[in-house]
Amino acid sequence: MSGGAALEVEGLGKTYVVPVREAGVRAALASLFRRETKSVVAVGAIDFRVASGEVVGFLGPNGAGKTTTLKMLSGLLYPSAGRARVLGFEPWARERDFLRRITLVMGQRNQLVWDIPVADSLERNRAIYGIEATRYRRTLDELVALLDLGELLQRPVRNLSLGERMKAELAVALVHEPQVLFLDEPTIGVDVTMQRRIREFLAGYNRRTGATILLTSHYMADVEALCRRVIVIHHGALLFDGQLAALVAGFASHKTVTVELAEPRGDLSSYGEVVSRDDLRTVLRVPKADTPRLTARLLADLPVLDLKVEDPPIEEVIERVFAGAPAP
Amino acid sequence: MSFLRELYLAFWRVAIAIELQYRASSAIWLLGVVVEPVIYLAVWSAVAEAQGGEIGGFGPHEFAAYYLVLTLVNQVTQGWHMWEFQFRVQQGQFSFLLLRPVHPIHGDLAENLAHKAVMQVVLLPVLGALALVFAPRFDADPWSLALFLPALALAFALRFVVEWTLALACFWTTRIMAVNQTYFAVLFFLSGRVAPVELLPEYVRFAADALPFRWMIAFPVELALGRLSPAQIATGFAAQSVWLAVAALGLTALWPRALRRFSAVGT
Numbered sequence: 292m293s294g295g296a297a298l299e300v301e302g303l304g305k306t307y308v309v310p311v312r313e314a315g316v317r318a319a320l321a322s323l324f325r326r327e328t329k330s331v332v333a334v335g336a337i338d339f340r341v342a343s344g345e346v347v348g349f350l351g352p353n354g355a356g357k358t359t360t361l362k363m364l365s366g367l368l369y370p371s372a373g374r375a376r377v378l379g380f381e382p383w384a385r386e387r388d389f390l391r392r393i394t395l396v397m398g399q400r401n402q403l404v405w406d407i408p409v410a411d412s413l414e415r416n417r418a419i420y421g422i423e424a425t426r427y428r429r430t431l432d433e434l435v436a437l438l439d440l441g442e443l444l445q446r447p448v449r450n451l452s453l454g455e456r457m458k459a460e461l462a463v464a465l466v467h468e469p470q471v472l473f474l475d476e477p478t479i480g481v482d483v484t485m486q487r488r489i490r491e492f493l494a495g496y497n498r499r500t501g502a503t504i505l506l507t508s509h510y511m512a513d514v515e516a517l518c519r520r521v522i523v524i525h526h527g528a529l530l531f532d533g534q535l536a537a538l539v540a541g542f543a544s545h546k547t548v549t550v551e552l553a554e555p556r557g558d559l560s561s562y563g564e565v566v567s568r569d570d571l572r573t574v575l576r577v578p579k580a581d582t583p584r585l586t587a588r589l590l591a592d593l594p595v596l597d598l599k600v601e602d603p604p605i606e607e608v609i610e611r612v613f614a615g616a617p618a619p
Numbered sequence: 620m621s622f623l624r625e626l627y628l629a630f631w632r633v634a635i636a637i638e639l640q641y642r643a644s645s646a647i648w649l650l651g652v653v654v655e656p657v658i659y660l661a662v663w664s665a666v667a668e669a670q671g672g673e674i675g676g677f678g679p680h681e682f683a684a685y686y687l688v689l690t691l692v693n694q695v696t697q698g699w700h701m702w703e704f705q706f707r708v709q710q711g712q713f714s715f716l717l718l719r720p721v722h723p724i725h726g727d728l729a730e731n732l733a734h735k736a737v738m739q740v741v742l743l744p745v746l747g748a749l750a751l752v753f754a755p756r757f758d759a760d761p762w763s764l765a766l767f768l769p770a771l772a773l774a775f776a777l778r779f780v781v782e783w784t785l786a787l788a789c790f791w792t793t794r795i796m797a798v799n800q801t802y803f804a805v806l807f808f809l810s811g812r813v814a815p816v817e818l819l820p821e822y823v824r825f826a827a828d829a830l831p832f833r834w835m836i837a838f839p840v841e842l843a844l845g846r847l848s849p850a851q852i853a854t855g856f857a858a859q860s861v862w863l864a865v866a867a868l869g870l871t872a873l874w875p876r877a878l879r880r881f882s883a884v885g886t
Contacts, residue, residue, distance in 0.1 A: 362714070365718060366717070366718075367714050367717055367718070367881070368881075369879055385717070385878070387720040387721075388720075390718060390719065390720035391720045393718075394718070395714070395718055397711075397714070400710075400711055400712075400714075400715075402715040402718075404633060404637065406636075406637055406640040406641070407633060407636045407637060407640065411632070411633050411636055412633075414629055414632070414633075415629045415630065415632075415633050417629065418625045418626045418628070418629030418630070419626065419629070419719050419720065419721055420719075420720065421622050421625070421626075
């Protein structure tokens with residue numbers, strides 16, 4: 292495997308063996324003597340590479356295998372098949388030099404110590420990662436400024452709001468200046484303003500440090516703001532890997548055309564599917580291939596004041612990808 | 620070395636901060652630690668009185684000495700990782716411990732020591748007060764007493780490593796409670812808590828000598844009371860060392876397998 296790539300994944304797969312039994316007493320008794328198990332494929336055989344400094348959105352519905360992949364790449368899970376290199380290390384060998392260079396942030400959980408101030412959790416991580424005092428001071432000052440932690444540092448974690456806790460968690464997870472960040476739903480459950488702050492922080496962090504980021508999120512705003520490239524995974528298999536713009540181009544079968552007229556002209560349904568309409572403004576959904584012809588017709592036929600052609604919302608595109616709908 | 624020193628200092632500071640947060644629960648925990656031996660002390664003293672003043676060389680004052688020292692030794696050597704591991708696995712907290720570039724045993728050891736240190740502030744005065752009430756009688760030579768601390772340290776190390784290793788069972792079974800209950804039941808009978816080992820029937824004594832439990836608690840107590848011959852003391856230290864080596868080897872061998880087995884329950 293060559294240099295330049297922070298993550299290299301080849302045929303990586305994880306199959307869990309889980310016990311199964313029917314409901315009911317009879318099945319419970321039977322399972323005492325004969326335990327039946329079945330294999331559940333969490334991740335099939337996936338391949339991808341992420342260049343150093345890239346920010347990649349890792350998308351998929353619940354249960355697609357995103358978290359399992361992140362856990363394999365951060366050395367928490369042994370894969371059932373395939374190989375991976377993160378910064379040149381095999382993650383599950385769990386070498387110290389590897390663990391020192393990565394971080395995994397899970398939006399649903401945190402590593403902060405519940406009963407004591409955030410500052411103590413930070414100090415503990417300083418010792419765990421053996422961060423030299425001046426470097427620690429500098430990194431901490433930066434994180435405090437960028438995440439606006441200020442007085443939060445002295446408050447016990449249990450007294451923080453969900454959004455504040457996420458900010459604190461990010462600081463704790465980044466105080467050792469990792470080169471690779473695995474972020475699993477880093478904005479889950481926090482309000483829109485806090486989501487934006489976290490997004491801005493992550494974008495800035497990437498610019499400043501050149502760290503590689505692999506991020507999962509159900510909020511498309513996160514993905515749009517941070518990731519030019521996305522990898523889409525579903526049922527453990529890779530569905531798409533490429534530029535976000537290409538995903539939209541490839542999977543959006545329709546465009547949204549918003550037309551504003553100088554005077555009311557009644558129904559415009561002969562031009563396309565009417566999504567919404569008030570006096571002078573109509574939103575149409577038109578097949579992508581027909582868009583140039585239809586906009587030309589609109590401009591020729593009607594007293595158009597303004598006309599806007601847009602891709603559909605990214606959520607809609609992703610939904611189509613998950614539904615397995617091919618590009619028209 | 621300075622890395623480990625800083626690491627332990629940091630863990631220690633956090634652990635002490637947590638201990639101080641939980642003063643009330645620590646006090647209740649301590650009550651449990653003290654009440655059990657006091658009950659056995661009362662029961663055995665009553666039995667000794669009924670038997671004409673003593674059983675097997677233990678009168679009420681010897682029992683007092685035995686159970687007061689046992690309270691200290693039990694408190695110093697005890698751990699709670701066997702309970703904590705199940706919680707960690709179920710809650711997915713192990714993931715965070717495994718993301719760190721240091722072995723999780725360091726944090727646990729530091730936390731354990733911090734708890735013990737904080738609790739001594741209360742435990743020692745309580746034991747002092749109990750000593751005034753029960754008037755313990757000690758018969759130890761100075762050199763037996765001098766050996767008490769090394770024996771206590773080895774007992775702590777042995778119990779800590781054995782329990783941490785057994786706790787790894789939670790990677791194979793989600794029902795670690797059964798393992799815990801069995802371990803603590805055997806520990807209870809063979810470690811001298813229910814009665815001094817020398818008062819137990821011969822076959823039980825044999826089991827107590829052959830297994831590690833006696834060396835985790837009873838041995839330092841017997842040493843402090845001056846009830847052991849030089850040969851018995853040498854045997855005790857040898858048993859502690861051998862069992863500690865066995866447990867450490869077991870831990871070293873099991874840990875990589877446990878890691879491999881770990882499949883991040885509670886994803």
